[in-house]
Amino acid sequence: xxxxxxxxxxxxxxxxxxxxxALSNVDFRLFPGEVHALMGENGAGKSTLIKVLTGxxxxxxxxxxxxxxxxxxxxxxxxxxxGISTVYQEVNLCPNLTVAExxxxxxxxxxxxxxQWRRMNAEAEELLKERLNLSIDxxxxxxxxxxxxxxxxxxxxxxxxxxxVLILDEPTSSLxxxxxxxxxxxxxxxxxxxxxxxxxxxxxxxxxxxxDRLTVLRNGxxxxxxxxxxxxxxxxxxxxxxxxxKLLEELPKLSTEFKEEAGNKxxxxxxxxxxxxxxxxxxxxxxxxxxxLAGLLGSGRTELARLLFGADRPDEGTLTVExxxxxxxxxxxxxxxxxxxxxxxxxxxxxxxDLTVRENIILxxxxxKGWFRPIPRKKQDxxxxxxxxxxxxxxxxxEHLIKNLSGGNQQKVLLARWLLTEPELLILDEPTRxxxxxxxxxxxxxxxxxxxxxxxVLFISSEMEEVIRVSDRVAVLRDRRKVKELGGGQLTQQHxxxxxxxx
Amino acid sequence: xxxxxxxxHLFWPxxxxxxxxxxxxLYSPDFFSIVVRNGNLYGSLIDILNFGAxxxxxxxxMTLVIATGGIDLSVGSIVAISGAMACLTIxxxxxxxSLPLVFxxxxxxxxxxxxxxxxxxxxxxxxxxxxxxxxxxxxxxxRGIAQLITSGQIITVSSDLYEYIGAGSLASLxxxxxxxxxxxxxxxxxxxxxxxxxxxxxVGSNARASRLAGLRSNTVILSVxxxxxxxxGIAGLILSSNVSSADGNNAGLWYELDxxxxxxxxxxxxxxxxxxxxxxxxxxxxIQTLTTTIYMIGVPPEITLVVKAFVVLAVCLIQSESFRKxxxxxxxxxxxxxxxxxxxxxx
Numbered sequence: 001x002x003x004x005x006x007x008x009x010x011x012x013x014x015x016x017x018x019x020x021x022a023l024s025n026v027d028f029r030l031f032p033g034e035v036h037a038l039m040g041e042n043g044a045g046k047s048t049l050i051k052v053l054t055g056x057x058x059x060x061x062x063x064x065x066x067x068x069x070x071x072x073x074x075x076x077x078x079x080x081x082x083g084i085s086t087v088y089q090e091v092n093l094c095p096n097l098t099v100a101e102x103x104x105x106x107x108x109x110x111x112x113x114x115x116q117w118r119r120m121n122a123e124a125e126e127l128l129k130e131r132l133n134l135s136i137d138x139x140x141x142x143x144x145x146x147x148x149x150x151x152x153x154x155x156x157x158x159x160x161x162x163x164x165v166l167i168l169d170e171p172t173s174s175l176x177x178x179x180x181x182x183x184x185x186x187x188x189x190x191x192x193x194x195x196x197x198x199x200x201x202x203x204x205x206x207x208x209x210x211x212d213r214l215t216v217l218r219n220g221x222x223x224x225x226x227x228x229x230x231x232x233x234x235x236x237x238x239x240x241x242x243x244x245x246k247l248l249e250e251l252p253k254l255s256t257e258f259k260e261e262a263g264n265k266x267x268x269x270x271x272x273x274x275x276x277x278x279x280x281x282x283x284x285x286x287x288x289x290x291x292x293l294a295g296l297l298g299s300g301r302t303e304l305a306r307l308l309f310g311a312d313r314p315d316e317g318t319l320t321v322e323x324x325x326x327x328x329x330x331x332x333x334x335x336x337x338x339x340x341x342x343x344x345x346x347x348x349x350x351x352x353x354d355l356t357v358r359e360n361i362i363l364x365x366x367x368x369k370g371w372f373r374p375i376p377r378k379k380q381d382x383x384x385x386x387x388x389x390x391x392x393x394x395x396x397x398x399e400h401l402i403k404n405l406s407g408g409n410q411q412k413v414l415l416a417r418w419l420l421t422e423p424e425l426l427i428l429d430e431p432t433r434x435x436x437x438x439x440x441x442x443x444x445x446x447x448x449x450x451x452x453x454x455x456x457v458l459f460i461s462s463e464m465e466e467v468i469r470v471s472d473r474v475a476v477l478r479d480r481r482k483v484k485e486l487g488g489g490q491l492t493q494q495h496x497x498x499x500x501x502x503x
Numbered sequence: 504x505x506x507x508x509x510x511x512h513l514f515w516p517x518x519x520x521x522x523x524x525x526x527x528x529l530y531s532p533d534f535f536s537i538v539v540r541n542g543n544l545y546g547s548l549i550d551i552l553n554f555g556a557x558x559x560x561x562x563x564x565m566t567l568v569i570a571t572g573g574i575d576l577s578v579g580s581i582v583a584i585s586g587a588m589a590c591l592t593i594x595x596x597x598x599x600x601s602l603p604l605v606f607x608x609x610x611x612x613x614x615x616x617x618x619x620x621x622x623x624x625x626x627x628x629x630x631x632x633x634x635x636x637x638x639x640x641x642x643x644x645x646r647g648i649a650q651l652i653t654s655g656q657i658i659t660v661s662s663d664l665y666e667y668i669g670a671g672s673l674a675s676l677x678x679x680x681x682x683x684x685x686x687x688x689x690x691x692x693x694x695x696x697x698x699x700x701x702x703x704x705x706v707g708s709n710a711r712a713s714r715l716a717g718l719r720s721n722t723v724i725l726s727v728x729x730x731x732x733x734x735x736g737i738a739g740l741i742l743s744s745n746v747s748s749a750d751g752n753n754a755g756l757w758y759e760l761d762x763x764x765x766x767x768x769x770x771x772x773x774x775x776x777x778x779x780x781x782x783x784x785x786x787x788x789x790i791q792t793l794t795t796t797i798y799m800i801g802v803p804p805e806i807t808l809v810v811k812a813f814v815v816l817a818v819c820l821i822q823s824e825s826f827r828k829x830x831x832x833x834x835x836x837x838x839x840x841x842x843x844x845x846x847x848x849x850x
């Protein structure tokens with residue numbers, strides 16, 4: 001497998017931000033025709049390494065060589081020129097332009113200053129078919145296709161710039177299982193064509209399924225480079241999280257014992273539905289109970305949660321908050337009745353970029369109090385400090401802007417925001433997406449301890465093991481319809497899978 | 504310590520203002536002199552504060568609107584309407600200096616400004632029209648309304664009491680400065696001592712997330728436009744009172760652009776989010792000082808605007824962090840003359 005000389009080599013890379021050393025003396029190499037997984041917890045320096053490589057950040061120390069030539073990349077465009085292309089976790093394309101336009105944006109084939117549409121569309125079509133086995137109408141706007149296709153288009157765009165190195169940053173995090181398979185088939189094909197692929201993901205299964213080689217980072221330092229075949233899973237996890245082994249050992253113990261007598265009902269939905277979002281469903285959540293929602297991507301999990309929170313309006317059915325006897329008209333109305341909703345879209349629906357960690361934490365509580373009764377600054381600091389310690393938010397400075405925190409820590413801040421409102425029903429939509437193993441376990445444990453204190457929790461996740469681990473009951477969704485509710489002894493992967501697959 | 508000073512959001516605006524004042528001082532050494540006449544202070548600095556008062560007032564309101572991610576183009580028109588309304592009310596009376604009359608006129612103007620602000624806010628918050636379009640309506644129509652009020656004439660009034668607002672003195676200083684200070688303090692207290700500032704910044708930074716966090720963003724948006732209308736209305740009173748007349752056509756002309764510029768110079772981003780009221784006030788002072796400077800050094804009238812444009816460009820570039828960085832980068836990378844000399848001999 002190994003070709004003698006690497007196509008890309010980074011040596012002694014160091015990068016510091018004010019107050020943080022994001023990378024210190026990190027080496028990294030990439031061989032043609034391999035899939036190389038970059039592993040590490042949140043804040044290990046994965047994103048920084050990629051941003052350094054693609055010229056988003058400058059390098060403080062160290063050098064990068066590509067095909068034995070030293071290169072200094074000072075911007076994403078230049079990175080593309082030397083043959084390094086990146087496809088990010090959140091697709092960075094223009095949804096309102098056509099597929100072909102997205103692929104050729106900035107490099108449209110021109111003749112006498114006019115864009116040759118026909119040629120561009122033909123080339124785009126050919127590119128998608130030849131290299132990605134994908135036949136779609138390239139003249140349709142990108143937004144009319146699923147996220148999976150959009151991601152493939154992003155890859156096609158990267159390939160069309162004659163990339164030698166392709167960086168895939170969490171390419172599978174928003175894909176369902178079939179789409180992941182499709183993505184992997186394409187990655188294998190590209191690999192066999194001699195492309196060097198840098199693969200970043202949080203799914204261990206996928207790492208072992210796809211990658212030939214692993215580089216593990218921890219706290220901004222290089223932990224080591226390994227052949228995937230020679231590094232057992234358990235050891236990889238150990239290397240990633242370092243000494244916090246205890247946390248992982250506690251994982252299996254999390255599985256809850258079946259609760260004989262559930263508490264009073266907290267919320268009841270009967271025949272609740274919204275056209276194009278989710279078919280009418282019945283669901284009751286009791287106090288002290290964790291209800292899981294399982295289903296493939298796009299099966300209506302988020303849509304269901306949004307109806308319960310009043311973020312979208314239902315067209316039919318009734319929703320009753322049993323503690324107040326009222327329905328839910330708006331997010332604000334939901335919050336007033338002690339319902340909290342942690343959205344899956346952290347960036348667009350969760351964090352407020354410009355505000356500090358402290359302000360982000362107190363926001364929802366302050367909103368319930370209204371503008372005229374501000375929480376005293378001293379109290380705010382206390383609250384922020386308390387939650388930073390409780391949830392282990394890093395860096396622990398409440399005056400940092402939240403946009404400078406890593407994804408996992410942003411998630412914890414959002415969790416803090418909602419816990420502060422002391423909800424009786426907590427809706428968590430993908431609370432552990434894009435989060436490292438350690439933080440995941442912490443959040444799962446937190447959910448269980450909250451339920452023990454009497455909170456009702458609706459837990460949504462695309463990771464089935466996680467849903468099973470924390471839930472007392474699981475509602476399974478398929479094709480925007482609630483198809484089954486499983487509890488007790490039925491709560492196994494096998495049963496859930498059957499319900500999800502239908503038939 | 505030094506770097507913290509440089510990174511403070513008021514550092515660059517204050518530098519620019521200081522540079523402008525310094526230039527004036529070099530150009531005319533008695534620029535900073537303030538004389539006492541009839542118990543009142545006179546001098547260029549006082550003039551800048553006095554003539555800059557309406558702009559500062561409008562800019563304070565504009566800051567909050569921009570912080571929510573909006574913009575208000577109609578402030579210039581509201582300035583004209585407010586002045587016209589007050590002057591019309593006063594001019595119709597025989598005893599123009601009577602206290603109830605002037606008080607009533609001022610109240611009527613302010614009420615009208617609030618209604619106009621409410622109109623803008625309703626279009627943006629309830630009808631969900633893009634702010635630039637929503638306020639463009641009143642920007643254009645407002646001039647018409649002002650001319651309707653004045654019947655296309657310039658209304659002059661002779662009321663000592665009304666004149667006091669824009670030309671009177673309190674404790675040796677122009678009264679208008681106190682009005683600006685009062686509004687600035689009120690706005691600061693209202694936004695920083697309550698949670699209103701947090702809500703405004705939150706809505707401006709991420710409206711969707713704010714809604715899901717339980718904020719009533721419509722109320723926040725509505726109230727900033729109303730406040731902005733109020734500020735413009737007071738500015739209109741100051742402006743018309745200062746010249747004892749109302750000109751529906753030209754009063755407050757292009758104020759919206761100067762106000763937006765002042766806000767941006769003050770460090771508030773046009774995309775919304777964090778806002779800086781003090782920065783805005785300094786921004787407005789920079790613009791007023793610039794205008795004064797241009798008049799004072801006798802730039803020919805036909806090229807005044809061009810000169811102003813160039814200075815504004817320079818100010819904006821100095822303010823831009825990325826521009827400063829790229830300059831610093833080039834500077835660091837420049838070859839030293841001696842090295843260049845040496846290189847020439849080597850090659």
